[in-house]
Amino acid sequence: MSNKLLIIGASGHGKVIADIALKMDKWQEIAFLDDDQNLNTIMGLEVIGVSDMAYKVINKYDIFVGIGNNTIRKKILEKLESLGANIPILIHPSAVVGEKVSFGVGTVVMAGSVINCCTSIGKGCVINTGSTIDHDNKIGDFIHISPGAHLAGTVTVGQGTWLGISSVISNNISIASNCQIGAGAVVVKDITESGIYIGVPARRIK
Template identity: 60%
Template sequence: MKKKLLIIGASGHGKVVADIALQMRKWQSIVFLDDNEDIKTVMGLDVVGKSTDASNYIQDHDIFIAIGNNAVRENIHRKLREEGASIPTLIHPNAIIGERVNLAFGTVIMAGVVINCCTTIGEGCIINTGSTIDHDNIIEDFAHISPGVHLAGTVKIGQGSWLGTGCIVGNNVSIVGDCILGAGAVVIKDVDQPGTYVGVPVRRIS
């Protein structure tokens, strides 16, 4: 871990990530990169360049990718990993993390999250505000669990999937990678084909 933190992305998600980093009190300084040249400061923190400048900061900064789009986040994350970047895991102080929970680097755990025992969460995931993840879950790399999502026990979420606000997933259910679930969707059986799903219970619409 390094004394300085660089956050890539200064939009709404980036602000929340910065807020978590500030509350963790582990870095002496925090700065942003963002491709919008009109943004100079965010939350009193300087924007020091564009996302393409990240390589210049690898030596003395931890680097966190605060971009909501799963695919874009993955591409930047993998590039920086190959270049040897130090990518931390961010956990809000008010999150509740159970025993034997494994959190990979590049993942952010936001305020009010509960993750129960024996769950594994992969690289570059977003576990958003107030979501709950029960025992023995597997969340694969670069998934986004939106605010207020509730996952029961022994759920598996595939790589790059996005669960909209307020989704509910029942016990022992697997959702394949590269799925989008609309807000409020309820999943009671396996989703084994990528696509977009909505409704109660979910149905595929594309």
């Protein structure tokens, strides 16, 4: 682990990542990379270059991908992994994490989230503000669980899925990979086909 952290992405999601990193108080230096070359400082932290610079400094920094889009985050994180980058896990100090909970690299757990015991969460995931994940969940890689989403016990979510804000997943449900679950949707039966799902109960629209 380095005492310096580099965050790829300086927009809204990246700023929340930086805020969590500051509150964790583990790094002496935190900086951003962003492809908008008009950016100089964000939240008092320097923007020191464009995104591709990360691949050239992997021995000097811990590197975190602060991009909300699942597909883009996956592409960058997997390249960083292949080059041997040290990719941390960020957990806001106010989050509640139970016993026997595991995380893959590059995952962030944001303020007010609750993750109960015996849950596994993959790499490159976003567990967003105030979301709850109950016991024995299996959350795949590169999943975004939006603010206020709630997952009951023994839920399985496939890779690359996006759970919208305030969505609700009932207990013992499986959701396929690469799904989008709309804001406020309620999932009460297994989703076996990738697509977009909305409503109460959730139904596939695309």
